[in-house]
Amino acid sequence: MELLAPAGDLNKLKYAVYYGADAVYAAGNNFGLRAKSTNFSEVHLKEAVDFCHKHGRKIYITVNIFAHNSDIEQLPEYLIFLQKIGVDALIISDPGVFSLAKEFAPDVDIHISTQANVTSWSAVDFWYKLGAKRIILARELGIKEIVEIKKKVPKIELEMFVHGAMCMSYSGRCLISAFLNNRSANRGLCTQPCRWEYNLIEKSRPGEFFKIEEDERGSYFFNSKDLNLIKRIPQIKKAGIDSIKIEGRMKSLYYVAAVTRAYKTAIEAGTNTVSTDTQEELNKVSHRYYSEAFFDKFDSSETQYYGSSAYIRDYQFVGEVQKVEGTSAFISIKAKFCIGDEIEFIFPDSKNDFKIKLKNIFNEENEMIQLTKPNTIIRLDLDKKLPKWGIVRKKNIEE
Ligand code: SF4
Structure with missing residues (x-):
């Protein structure tokens, strides 16, 4: 298969x-x-x-x-x-x-x-x-x-x-996006209005939103x-x-x-x-x-899920390993993480996956930094050489 x-x-x-x-x-x-x-x-x-x-x-x-x-x-x-x-x-x-x-x-x-x-x-x-x-x-x-x-x-x-x-x-045989946004799903332009939250407006009271509730679950009915x-x-x-x-x-x-x-x-x-x-x-x-x-x-x-259209994000994609030199890994940052965080590396072969608690992060100028910034490259000095095509993720801590 x-x-x-x-x-x-x-x-x-x-x-x-x-x-x-x-x-x-x-x-x-x-x-x-x-x-x-x-x-x-x-x-x-x-x-x-x-x-x-x-x-x-x-x-x-x-x-x-x-x-x-x-x-x-x-x-x-x-x-x-x-x-x-x-x-x-x-x-x-x-x-x-x-x-x-x-x-x-x-x-x-x-x-x-x-x-x-x-x-x-x-x-x-x-x-x-x-x-x-x-x-x-x-x-x-x-x-x-x-x-x-x-x-x-x-x-x-x-x-x-x-x-x-x-x-x-x-x-995809759906006209909501074409109707509401003039962007047809059948032309590859769906804006996913089925995920939006809908309210009702009475014509003579513009700006007042009345909740549409079929039941206690709310109004994400699509x-x-x-x-x-x-x-x-x-x-x-x-x-x-x-x-x-x-x-x-x-x-x-x-x-x-x-x-x-x-x-x-x-x-x-x-x-x-x-x-x-x-x-x-x-x-x-x-x-x-x-x-x-x-x-x-x-x-x-x-x-169907009527409660919300939000995504569940228990983990975050925080980086892509761009280059490996010896035991140093150069990572293109997608989302922030900092010293003390636990991050997880994943690879094509899951036997190579591992987690580490961060003790050092270096920027491109070779300065030690506390916190990474998206769209930059950082270096991590590790205790082993990474296989190719590594991805870095981090568990989201519940607040
Ligand atoms: S994603 Fe939603 S709005 Fe887009 S085609 Fe499918 S049902 Fe319609």
């Missing part, structure tokens, strides 16, 4: 690969559904493809907007380019884009995006007969339905989301929990799923690395129960309350 991780930019892509992804998905600057993510220029796309292939990994490119006429004019050139640089598959939801891909990038596999909302074996069969290589199933399917699909259409590859944010609508199926990996493997996918191209490199590594560990455990340590790793990245969503049965009290 393939582990497929998000790659919001080239650096995150490298972390995904080093922390265990078998394949990554990314977008060029146009035609994908994460317009606000950094995404890849054409030069970076080529570099990304070469990097993945050099490491024996695959790279899939999202071309999953619902295209308008103006997009259609520009698509052939882009599709020809993607075929030329050797991407492994295109992720597509729109039948018009599908047909152009068949014409202008005939050698590249096509994966049908979750945005196409494929929810039955008949829809899977439809795309199979048209030549799709893989279906990224709608998140709204339970495992029983997926098993049935696999039995009825065994020749097509099936991919399913196992981790990350969910929409309260059918994956806010979905995050998907987390790590405990179900043995079952998913048994069902014959070809690829499991992590959501989050706009998340940090720490998120990508830690979540990818946890799922890799779960896959490697085979059909054994996933250890609590591995499950616990997923509580150390910023997340909303977790849910198994539709896996067994749909229950809205399980998928």
